[in-house]
Amino acid sequence: MANREEVGKGFATEGRKDNASTLRAGGARWSKQRLAAGTRKRHNAVGEVTVAAEVWTMRKRANRALMLMCVLMCGLVFATSVRAQAAVQKPPESAATSEPKVKAVKFRKLWDGKGKVWTDAIVIVDGERVREVTTDAKRIPAQAEVVDLTRYFGLPGLIDVHTHMTLYTDETPPTETGQSVPMLKQIANNSPAVEVFLARKGAMRTLEAGVTTVRDLGSDQYMDIAMRDLINRGEMIGPRMFVVGYGLSVTSTAYKGTNSAPGGNPAGGIADGVPEVLRVVRQQVAAGVDWIKLFASTGTDDDTSGFQTYGYDEIKAAVDAAHQFGKKIAIHSYGPDGARDAVRAGTDSLEHATDMDDATIAEMAKRGTYYVPTIDHNRYYIENGSKIGYTPGFEPRSQAFIARNLETARKAHRAGVKFAMGSDAVYSMFGQNTRELAWFVKAGMSPEEALKTATCNAAELLGKANELGAVAPGYFADLVGVEGDPTPDIGVVLEKVKWVMKGGAVVVDKTKALR
Numbered sequence: 001m002a003n004r005e006e007v008g009k010g011f012a013t014e015g016r017k018d019n020a021s022t023l024r025a026g027g028a029r030w031s032k033q034r035l036a037a038g039t040r041k042r043h044n045a046v047g048e049v050t051v052a053a054e055v056w057t058m059r060k061r062a063n064r065a066l067m068l069m070c071v072l073m074c075g076l077v078f079a080t081s082v083r084a085q086a087a088v089q090k091p092p093e094s095a096a097t098s099e100p101k102v103k104a105v106k107f108r109k110l111w112d113g114k115g116k117v118w119t120d121a122i123v124i125v126d127g128e129r130v131r132e133v134t135t136d137a138k139r140i141p142a143q144a145e146v147v148d149l150t151r152y153f154g155l156p157g158l159i160d161v162h163t164h165m166t167l168y169t170d171e172t173p174p175t176e177t178g179q180s181v182p183m184l185k186q187i188a189n190n191s192p193a194v195e196v197f198l199a200r201k202g203a204m205r206t207l208e209a210g211v212t213t214v215r216d217l218g219s220d221q222y223m224d225i226a227m228r229d230l231i232n233r234g235e236m237i238g239p240r241m242f243v244v245g246y247g248l249s250v251t252s253t254a255y256k257g258t259n260s261a262p263g264g265n266p267a268g269g270i271a272d273g274v275p276e277v278l279r280v281v282r283q284q285v286a287a288g289v290d291w292i293k294l295f296a297s298t299g300t301d302d303d304t305s306g307f308q309t310y311g312y313d314e315i316k317a318a319v320d321a322a323h324q325f326g327k328k329i330a331i332h333s334y335g336p337d338g339a340r341d342a343v344r345a346g347t348d349s350l351e352h353a354t355d356m357d358d359a360t361i362a363e364m365a366k367r368g369t370y371y372v373p374t375i376d377h378n379r380y381y382i383e384n385g386s387k388i389g390y391t392p393g394f395e396p397r398s399q400a401f402i403a404r405n406l407e408t409a410r411k412a413h414r415a416g417v418k419f420a421m422g423s424d425a426v427y428s429m430f431g432q433n434t435r436e437l438a439w440f441v442k443a444g445m446s447p448e449e450a451l452k453t454a455t456c457n458a459a460e461l462l463g464k465a466n467e468l469g470a471v472a473p474g475y476f477a478d479l480v481g482v483e484g485d486p487t488p489d490i491g492v493v494l495e496k497v498k499w500v501m502k503g504g505a506v507v508v509d510k511t512k513a514l515r
């Protein structure tokens with residue numbers, strides 16, 4: 001998503017959100033008309049999503065509890081800090097629901113993410129966690145609500161390790177004239193508040209694809225932190241989010257003075273040289289991010305260049321600073337040079353990365369560096385270029401990039417590199433998050449190996465291997481019911497998600513019509 005006025009072709013080094021903010025700074029950012037239009041879309045959206053009543057009940061009750069708590073706190077402790085208040089405003093999901101605390105979910109088959117396929121599986125869910133997986137109906141507690149999904153195949157909630165949730169847009173924009181507004185422009189015109197509000201639709205579509213957890217790799221104005229916290233508080237329905245704030249990038253736009261537009265902050269994330277890299281990493285940590293992101297090369301949207309931007313010393317400084325704070329780091333590189341230095345510097349995951357040489361691939365396998373190739377996002381760009389607002393003519397370049405991306409993935413898989421599924425979903429791509437898995441199968445994985453990249457492997461990358469990515473005692477009760485067996489055919493995961501539970505609450509249910 002290059003800002004064509006301000007960013008020179010071939011040097012669109014900023015992350016999507018940085019570009020969005022730069023774009024935003026140039027144009028009118030906010031108007032009553034736009035806000036009104038956004039509100040109308042809200043009503044349309046309610047009918048589009050499948051949300052189980054229990055989530056809303058849970059929210060209402062959480063709100064009531066919250067109000068009570070606020071009254072109490074105002075009366076008693078005047079000097080209570082906002083931070084402390086936020087902490088009490090976050091009840092566990094299960095505590096706020098009026099649904100039975102214990103549920104028994106029955107599947108015809110269950111792939112548990114631990115190497116086992118169960119027949120006639122019963123997953124006993126207590127609150128937001130799995131208590132037990134069994135085939136013995138006698139283990140079902142008397143008071144449990146039984147959820148009969150015996151015509152479906154169960155999977156752990158899926159994990160997408162590369163999204164941009166706050167870059168959601170509709171394909172059909174809210175205009176008075178009915179004229180089509182390119183998605184890039186919609187993003188640029190939305191205020192951060194509107195963007196976060198709209199993003200709940202992308203969040204719902206992501207859940208409908210079976211994705212219950214995302215690692216979100218770039219936002220601005222810390223919209224990602226806001227969205228993560230709203231979801232955790234039960235105020236917004238969406239996948240569990242691990243966020244990065246601003247991705248670090250080198251200066252790539254001409255200096256135009258301080259930006260004073262409301263919410264405008266084009267310099268967010270920009271860092272040149274080791275001292276600035278350290279400062280910006282620390283700023284992100286201070287803001288409350290879960291991960292650090294760094295752009296080590298050019299290339300994004302219809303720009304498929306991959307020139308290295310940060311030198312080894314800067315990358316190493318970012319990696320070490322992140323690790324010092326107990327954070328992991330994801331490094332973006334479209335080309336092989338940034339990828340080589342990112343791997344040598346000890347990045348935890350490498351995003352995109354085509355044309356990697358054998359030595360870099362071998363180093364990744366040796367170190368256990370995760371590869372997140374994001375092959376499918378260029379397919380989405382090619383299919384939607386004019387709606388997004390790209391200049392025609394980029395398609396052959398992006399097509400060639402896909403071929404190189406796939407070939408690099410094939411080599412890396414053969415060399416034993418670990419993979420995690422990342423869609424790089426933006427704009428209207430939400431809901432297509434798992435299409436990446438079909439590319440992994442094309443790159444030589446079995447459907448089961450592909451499934452692991454979106455479950456247990458992704459959970460390991462997140463440092464959550466004991467809580468996410470599997471259906472087992474103590475894990476979050478994130479479950480997906482699909483129609484058909486995905487172990488011989490990954491297409492089942494892409495097309496046939498019918499039911500989704502996140503943290504013990506049913507968030508998608510498309511089974512009713514079939515019963």
Ligand SMILES: [Zn+2]
Binds near residue numbers: 217
């Ligand atoms: Zn991305």
